Amino acid sequence: MHALVGPMAVGINNQSSRTAYTHHLSSPAQVSMNIFDILLRLIKHLASRSLHTGTHFLGFGLSGLRAVGSNPTVKDLFRLITLGTIVEVGRMVGEKGLEFWQESEFQMDDFAYDWVTAYLENQNLWNESKTFNVLARNSAVYKPCGRLLPMPNSGKMTNHPAPSYEAAPTQSPSLLRWRGYWMTIRKRSPRYSDAENARKGTLMITLWSRNTRILDDFVSTAREFYYANSQLVPRKQFDVRSEPSESLLNATFFHGDTAYHWVLEYLISIDAFNSTMNLAVTSWQSDLGWPPARAADLHSSDRKVLSDFVAHVKERYSGRDKVSVHLANGNGVWGRTISKSRRALSTLLLPGSTKETILNDAKDFLAGKEWYSRAGIPHRRGYLLYGAPGTGKSSTVHAIAGELELEIYVIPLANAGMNDYTLGELISHTPSRCILLLEDIDCAFPSRVDHQHAQNHHSEPRSAVTLSGLLNVLDSISSGEGRITFATTNHIDHLDPALIRPGRMDVKVRIKLHAVPRMKARFQIEFRLASTVQIEGVFKVFFRPLDAENPKSIDESGTKTSSLPDTEEEVARYAADFAASVPTDTYSIAQIQGYLFTKKGDPKAAVEGVVEWVVAQTQDTLSKSSVSGSEFDSEEDDDDHPSPPPGYARPLQVEPECGQADTQLVQAASDGGADLGRGKQGEFESVDGVDDSAVSETADT
Numbered sequence: 001m002h003a004l005v006g007p008m009a010v011g012i013n014n015q016s017s018r019t020a021y022t023h024h025l026s027s028p029a030q031v032s033m034n035i036f037d038i039l040l041r042l043i044k045h046l047a048s049r050s051l052h053t054g055t056h057f058l059g060f061g062l063s064g065l066r067a068v069g070s071n072p073t074v075k076d077l078f079r080l081i082t083l084g085t086i087v088e089v090g091r092m093v094g095e096k097g098l099e100f101w102q103e104s105e106f107q108m109d110d111f112a113y114d115w116v117t118a119y120l121e122n123q124n125l126w127n128e129s130k131t132f133n134v135l136a137r138n139s140a141v142y143k144p145c146g147r148l149l150p151m152p153n154s155g156k157m158t159n160h161p162a163p164s165y166e167a168a169p170t171q172s173p174s175l176l177r178w179r180g181y182w183m184t185i186r187k188r189s190p191r192y193s194d195a196e197n198a199r200k201g202t203l204m205i206t207l208w209s210r211n212t213r214i215l216d217d218f219v220s221t222a223r224e225f226y227y228a229n230s231q232l233v234p235r236k237q238f239d240v241r242s243e244p245s246e247s248l249l250n251a252t253f254f255h256g257d258t259a260y261h262w263v264l265e266y267l268i269s270i271d272a273f274n275s276t277m278n279l280a281v282t283s284w285q286s287d288l289g290w291p292p293a294r295a296a297d298l299h300s301s302d303r304k305v306l307s308d309f310v311a312h313v314k315e316r317y318s319g320r321d322k323v324s325v326h327l328a329n330g331n332g333v334w335g336r337t338i339s340k341s342r343r344a345l346s347t348l349l350l351p352g353s354t355k356e357t358i359l360n361d362a363k364d365f366l367a368g369k370e371w372y373s374r375a376g377i378p379h380r381r382g383y384l385l386y387g388a389p390g391t392g393k394s395s396t397v398h399a400i401a402g403e404l405e406l407e408i409y410v411i412p413l414a415n416a417g418m419n420d421y422t423l424g425e426l427i428s429h430t431p432s433r434c435i436l437l438l439e440d441i442d443c444a445f446p447s448r449v450d451h452q453h454a455q456n457h458h459s460e461p462r463s464a465v466t467l468s469g470l471l472n473v474l475d476s477i478s479s480g481e482g483r484i485t486f487a488t489t490n491h492i493d494h495l496d497p498a499l500i501r502p503g504r505m506d507v508k509v510r511i512k513l514h515a516v517p518r519m520k521a522r523f524q525i526e527f528r529l530a531s532t533v534q535i536e537g538v539f540k541v542f543f544r545p546l547d548a549e550n551p552k553s554i555d556e557s558g559t560k561t562s563s564l565p566d567t568e569e570e571v572a573r574y575a576a577d578f579a580a581s582v583p584t585d586t587y588s589i590a591q592i593q594g595y596l597f598t599k600k601g602d603p604k605a606a607v608e609g610v611v612e613w614v615v616a617q618t619q620d621t622l623s624k625s626s627v628s629g630s631e632f633d634s635e636e637d638d639d640d641h642p643s644p645p646p647g648y649a650r651p652l653q654v655e656p657e658c659g660q661a662d663t664q665l666v667q668a669a670s671d672g673g674a675d676l677g678r679g680k681q682g683e684f685e686s687v688d689g690v691d692d693s694a695v696s697e698t699a700d701t
C-alpha cells in the first residue's frame with residue numbers, strides 16, 4: 001500500500017501549497033486465506049447447522065471424520081496444512097514487525113528542498129563531506145546567533161549574498177539523530193549532467209519510525225528555521241523569467257533610464273539584493289555596484305504604491321551629493337552611468353564673475369520656460385567653452401550641473417563609431433531637462449582643413465559626424481526642450497568656418513549650436529591659461545594652513561611635524577612668491593596642479609623648486625616645437641585661418657641665452673608668453689551677446 005502525503009500542513013503562504021513531498025509506508029504482505037481457518041469455520045458452520053437439523057448427524061459426521069482421520073494419507077495432509085499455516089502466520093508477523101521506516105523524497109526545484117538542506121546544514125550534517133555544492137541561492141545574511149553559514153568571515157555584512165554549502169551528491173548516506181529518531185539522508189545526483197537537468201537532483205530521507213507525524217514535524221521545523229534565519233525571498237516569486245502574476249503590479253525599469261538608477265541605488269542601499277540569485281558580473285566602474293534584475297513585483301495592486309515608491313527613491317537619489325554622468329557609447333546608445341561627487345563652485349578658479357555669470361544665466365534660462373514659449377523660441381540654451389587643455393572647461397560643466405541638480409549626458413564627438421545616425425539616436429534619448437555635453441566639438445566634423453590634411457596624407461578625416469548631421473540633431477524636434485548644451489573645444493580655430501561665419505546658411509543653425517538666446521547672439525566663454533590670481537589660488541588650495549580642517553601636527557615635545565603654514569597670511573606670502581615665479585597665461589591650472597602634487601605638504605619647497613620647473617617646462621616646449629616643426633604652424637600654412645585662437649598660448653618662442661640666470665630666463669619666458677594674452681589676463685570673456693563678427697574675424701584672420 002503506497003501513501004502520498006501532502007501538501008503538508010506546514011504551509012503559511014502560497015508556496016506551501018506548491019510544496020509536496022512524498023513518503024511511502026513499506027508495503028504489507030497480502031493477507032492469505034488460511035485453509036485451516038476455513039475448515040474450522042466450515043466445521044463450526046456445519047456443527048451449528050447440525051444443531052438445527054439434528055444431533056444424529058453430528059455423531060455420524062464425527063465417526064466419519066474419525067474414520068477418515070485414521071487414514072494415514074489424510075493425517076499427513078492435515079499435518080501439512082497446520083504446518084503451512086504456522087509458517088505463514090509467522091512470516092506475516094515478522095514482516096509487519098520489521099516494516100518501521102518511511103522514505104521521503106525532496107526535489108531540488110521545490111521549496112521544501114531548500115528548507116531541509118539549510119536545516120541539515122545547520123545540524124552540521126555535511127561536516128564530514130569533502131565535496132560541496134556552493135550555492136548563493138540558499139544564502140542568507142549572517143546572524144551572529146545563527147549557525148546557518150559557518151564560514152570564515154561570515155560576520156561581515158555585505159550587499160552580496162553569502163554562499164551556502166551543501167554536500168555534493170554521494171552514494172553513502174549520512175546518519176542524523178533527530179529528536180530521538182534516526183534518519184539516513186542520501187543525495188542523489190541528477191540523472192543527466194546537462195544544465196537543464198542539473199537542478200533535478202533529489203534528497204532522500206529515510207526516517208526510522210512508523211510515525212508519520214515525525215516527518216511532518218521535521219519538515220515544519222526545517223521550514224521555520226529557514227525563514228527565521230534567513231532573509232530570503234522565495235526564489236520563484238522573483239524569478240524574472242517567470243510569467244508576471246496578473247494580481248501583482250509589475251514595474252520594469254530599463255537600464256540606461258534615469259529611474260532605473262534611482263531604484264537601483266535605493267534597492268542596493270536597503271540590501272534588497274542580498275538574496276538575489278541572478279547576479280550580473282560587470283566590469284563597470286560604477287559606484288552603483290552591479291546591475292541586477294530589471295523587473296520586480298510589488299505585492300500590491302494599488303498603483304499609488306508604485307508611484308510613491310518611485311517618488312521616494314527619486315527624492316533620495318537627487319538629494320545626494322552626487323552628479324550622474326551618462327556616457328555615450330559608439331553604438332548610439334547610452335552606456336555606463338557614473339556617479340561623481342559634486343564639485344563646489346567655490347573650488348573653481350575662474351577670473352571675475354565668470355562662474356556666477358554662467359550659473360545665473362542657466363538658472364534664468366531654466367526658470368524662463370514660459371517666456372520662451374510665448375516668444376516662440378525653442379527652450380534651449382547652449383554655451384561654448386573654449387580654451388587650452390586643462391583650464392577647467394569640464395570642471396565648470398560638472399560644477400554647474402551640481403548646482404542645478406541636472407544630470408550630464410556626455411557625447412565625445414571624436415569617438416570611434418560616432419556618426420550622424422548614432423548621434424541622432426543618442427540625442428533623441430536624452431531627457432528634456434539635462435545638460436548635454438558635446439566634448440571636443442572641433443573634432444566632430446572634418447573641416448576643409450581636415451579634408452585637405454586627410455587628402456594630403458591619404459587618410460580619413462577625424463570624425464564621421466558631419467556638420468549638417470550635428471546641426472540637424474541639435475535643431476530637430478526631438479531635441480529636448482529645457483536642455484542646456486555645453487560644447488567644449490581646445491581649438492576654436494579648428495571649428496569649420498561655416499559654423500561661425502555669419503551670412504551663410506549655417507549661421508542660423510550656428511545660433512542653435514552655440515546658444516538659443518533669449519534675445520540675441522551666443523554665449524561663449526574663453527578659458528585662458530592661468531593668471532596670477534589663479535596661480536595664487538591653486539597654491540592656496542594646496543597648502544591650506546593648519547586649521548580645524550587641517551589639524552596641527554605637533555608631537556608630544558611640542559615640535560611641529562608638518563611643513564604646512566600656521567596662518568592664512570603665511571600661505572598668502574608663499575603663494576605670492578610662487579605666482580611671481582610662474583609666467584602668466586602660460587600654464588594651465590592642471591599643469592600647475594601637477595607640479596604642486598610633487599611638493600605636497602611642503603609649500604616652501606614648492607616655491608623654491610618652481611623656477612627649476614618652469615625652466616624645464618620651457619625647454620621641453622622648445623625641444624618639442626623644434627622637433628615637430630610645430631604642427632600648429634604647418635596647419636596654418638594650408639589653413640584659411642592661420643592665426644592662433646584668441647587666448648590660446650603658442651609654445652613660448654624664447655631662446656634661452658647662454659649663461660643667463662634662471663630667473664632672467666623665466667622673466668623672458670614670462671614676457672614672451674604674456675605677449676599672446678596680454679591685456680586679457682584675468683579678464684575672462686563671459687560674453688552674453690558677443691559680437692559674431694568678432695569671432696568670425698578671429699577665425700578668418
Ligand SMILES: Nc1ncnc2c1ncn2[C@@H]1O[C@H](COP(=O)(O)OP(=O)(O)OP(=O)(O)O)[C@@H](O)[C@H]1O
Nearest residue numbers: 347348349350388389390391392393394395589590
Ligand atoms: N580653473 C580651474 N579651477 C580649478 N581647477 C582647475 C581649473 N582648471 C583646471 N583645473 C583642474 O585641472 C584638471 C583638469 O581640468 P578640466 O578637465 O576641467 O580641464 P579642461 O579644460 O576641460 O581640459 P580638456 O580640454 O583637456 O578637457 C582638473 O583636476 C581641475 O580640477
